[in-house]
Amino acid sequence: MKILVCISNVPDTTSKINFSQDKTQFDTTGVQFVINPNDEFGLTRAMWFKEKQGATVHVATVGGATVEPTMRKALAIGADEAIRINAEPTDGFFVAQQLAEVIKNGEYNLVIAGRESIDYNGGMVPGIIAALLNMNFVNTCIGLEIEGDKATATREIDGGKETLSTSLPLIVGGQKGLVEESDLRIPNMRGIMMARKKTLNVVEPVDATQATADKSFDKPAPKGAVKLVDPENIQELIDLLHNEAKVI
Numbered sequence: 001m002k003i004l005v006c007i008s009n010v011p012d013t014t015s016k017i018n019f020s021q022d023k024t025q026f027d028t029t030g031v032q033f034v035i036n037p038n039d040e041f042g043l044t045r046a047m048w049f050k051e052k053q054g055a056t057v058h059v060a061t062v063g064g065a066t067v068e069p070t071m072r073k074a075l076a077i078g079a080d081e082a083i084r085i086n087a088e089p090t091d092g093f094f095v096a097q098q099l100a101e102v103i104k105n106g107e108y109n110l111v112i113a114g115r116e117s118i119d120y121n122g123g124m125v126p127g128i129i130a131a132l133l134n135m136n137f138v139n140t141c142i143g144l145e146i147e148g149d150k151a152t153a154t155r156e157i158d159g160g161k162e163t164l165s166t167s168l169p170l171i172v173g174g175q176k177g178l179v180e181e182s183d184l185r186i187p188n189m190r191g192i193m194m195a196r197k198k199t200l201n202v203v204e205p206v207d208a209t210q211a212t213a214d215k216s217f218d219k220p221a222p223k224g225a226v227k228l229v230d231p232e233n234i235q236e237l238i239d240l241l242h243n244e245a246k247v248i
Helices: 037-053 065-077 092-106 125-133 189-195 234-243
Strands: 002-006 009-011 017-018 023-026 034-036 056-062 079-087 110-114 136-147 150-157 158-166 168-175 199-203
Touching: 002 037, 002 092, 002 125, 023 079, 034 037, 034 065, 034 158, 037 056, 037 065, 037 110, 037 136, 037 168, 056 065, 056 092, 056 150, 065 079, 065 199, 092 125, 110 125, 110 234, 125 158, 125 168, 136 158
Parallel strands: 002 056, 002 110, 056 079, 079 199, 110 168, 136 168
Antiparallel strands: 009 034, 017 023, 136 150, 150 158
8 A cells, every 4th residue: 555645844833923024924934843733643644554554655745945854754753755846835726736746646545634734724635635636535534444445434523423434545634533642653763864864855846726825914813801800790790791702
């Protein structure tokens, strides 16, 4: 089985986010980048298939040379080969088209992508890839088993979960539950040394449509001051909840 894990290079959630050029550009100064958490769950599950079923695992991303440390980390975790598509990931549709070309040329049986990235939270890339390549697709995937060319996938739905049977080739949008946080792997020294010898291919992007463009960015409004209400004054609390918070 040949698996491709799609990786997004995203800011660490502890990084301080700023914008430049009149709030039209994301300022990367001093920002630490990591593997998108939903993608890391998928990579860890792919490593299980490698170890238990002898699968070959590749990782791919869209980005400039600055994303290569993230890809090297994926190789240190255990991926066999990495592919960097040499283009700025301008929007979800553009990224999906680039990854679809890699998937088509690589003839992968299983593609695991995060259901969304934690920077833009678009949640569109896995579904668009599936539509472009006419692949079976399971989103919000929290469980995956493969037997031959058959797959059993469990996905999260409102109020519960649903188990589906499907066949390869398959793309899944994975999330926590595909593996647990305690299963995530930290590269050890042997993995880091081996990653230096593994292939990181750089391929040029194909002509593709950019369907959207960022106009400006704004940070969330700061939280207002806390208002303390005398416990004896229930009517004031009701008025605040109704007129200001508008929750009742």
